[in-house]
Amino acid sequence: MEKYAVYVPRLIKRKEKFxxxxxxxxxxxxxLAVRLAFKAxxxxxxxxxxxxxxEIVASQIPYTTWHVPWIHTLFENTAAVASGIEAGYKAMKRKGVQVPDNVKVIAMAGDGGTSDIGLQALSGALERGHDFVYLCFDNEAYMNTGVQRSSATPYGAVTTTSPAGKNSIGQFSWKKNMPEIAAAHNIPYVATACHSYPFDLMDKVAKAASIPGPAYVHILSVCPTGWRSPTDTVVKLGRLAVETGIFPLYEVENGQYKMSIELPKLKPVKDYLKQQGRFRHLSDDIIAKIQERVEIEYQKLVEKAENGSxxxxxxxxxxAAKIST
Ligand SMILES: Cc1ncc(C[n+]2csc(CCOP(=O)(O)OP(=O)(O)O)c2C)c(N)n1
Ligand code: SF4
Ligand SMILES: [Mg+2]
Incomplete structure (x- = not known):
């Protein structure tokens, strides 16, 4: 909290965009995550x-929740549209057209729109180096259309297209690691965040927007409807996702990894899984398998951060030696 003390009160007072x-x-x-991100x-x-x-909850004609210029894009082309807007501003400036200075383009999508259907457009935009921020709001399934699995759905979770039963444990594959995929493009800034750490989230989004070039922020967003969890445990579940190591908070700035929170000991994943209907069917063996995987992946990140520092x-x-000679 101390580290955010200087500017966060200013952010809190800012006008709501969502x-x-x-x-x-x-x-x-x-x-909640969208509201916080846009406040920053x-x-x-x-x-x-x-x-x-x-998009669905915020733009039903004739109403809108948005207090900033906003365009609804397809699943496939969000990052391509953002690239076009950014390139358009540049071209207009070059031609001497009067346009506002320092307009930042923000692309946003869910986990389905990011890690599945929009991945090609996103990869292209990151590779071309457009000056924009991409925000992925990850609720771990295609929620808007009725809770279908995506490649970001965690192993073992029940969705309507990955049901649990005699021959199935639910989702059969491990969650796709989108932040690492973004980082593999060698872009200036990648971060993970969660609404349950609001100041950390706002700090990262503000930083992403301040850095020239492409930036990617992956935001875990608890969905009580799809996760089959009580509506009053949303903040608690986000915290547990981080404290168990299931969703580590970190930044990758110019290739340098940095953990955002020091966790001397991870909480057992069971504490997180058992509070959600989508994992209620999991046996102790499967939970042990998830625990093992989480520890390995978490350790890999810690090592990257340590090696980097x-x-x-x-x-x-x-x-320093060079300066003194
Ligand atoms: C090409 C295409 N396929 C399917 C759809 C239908 N569709 C609209 S929203 C949505 C789910 C979105 O999932 P996600 O991106 O994770 O966002 P969430 O609703 O979970 O926030 C789907 C499948 C579509 N609009 N376009
Ligand atoms: S709770 Fe889930 S299904 Fe409902 S609007 Fe939020 S993300 Fe969508
Ligand atoms: Mg989703």
Whole structure:
């Protein structure tokens, strides 16, 4: 909290861009995450929003929740539309057309729109180096259309297209690691965030917007409807996802990994899984398998962050030596 003390009060007072009165379900973590993310941004933005819960609940004609320029995009082309807007502004400037300065383009989509259907457009936009921010609001399934599995649905979770039964444990594959895929494009900034850590989330979104070039922020968003969890446990579940190591909070700035929170000991994944209907059927054996996987993946991240900070120290020592000679 201390580290955010300087500017967070200013952010809190900022005008809402995602206004109240939308039609999200009670206790929607995704709506909370969107509200927080956009509070951290200036008014000088244009939003390209893929189809999904946040588009449906916020834009039913003749109403809108958005207080900034906003365009509804297809699943497939959100990052392509964002690229076009950014390139369009550049071209207009080049031609001497009067356009506002420093407009930041924000692309946003759910996990389905990001890790499945919009992945090609996103990869292209990251590779081309467009100056934009991509926000993925990950509620771990295609929620808007009735809770179908996506490649971001976690192993063992029940959805309507990955039901549990005699021959199935639910989702059969491990969650696709989208932040690592974004980081593999060697873009200037990648981060993970969750609405249950609001200041950390706002800090990362503001940072993403301040860095020239492409930035990607992956935001875990608890969905009580799809996760079959009580509406008053949304914040608690987000915290448990982080505290168990299931959803680690970290940043990758110019290739350098940094853990956002020090967790001396991870809580057991069971604490998180057992509070959600989508995991209620899991046997102790499957939970042990998930526990093992989470620990391995978490350790990999910690090592990347440690190696990175050792490298940075070595570099600064070499730099200091050079200055003194
Ligand atoms: C190509 C295409 N396929 C399917 C749909 C139907 N559709 C609209 S929203 C949606 C689910 C969105 O899932 P996600 O991106 O995870 O966002 P969420 O609703 O979970 O926030 C689907 C399948 C569509 N609009 N376009
Ligand atoms: S289905 Fe989930 S993500 Fe969509 S509006 Fe409802 S709670 Fe929010
Ligand atoms: Mg989703």
């Amino acid at each position: 206004a109240p009165g939308h039609r999200a379900c009670i206790g929607c973590g995704e709506a 941004l200036d008014n000088n933005i244009v939003v390209a929003n893929a189809t999904g819960c946040m 050792k490298r940075a120290k070595r570099k600064s020592k070499t730099g």
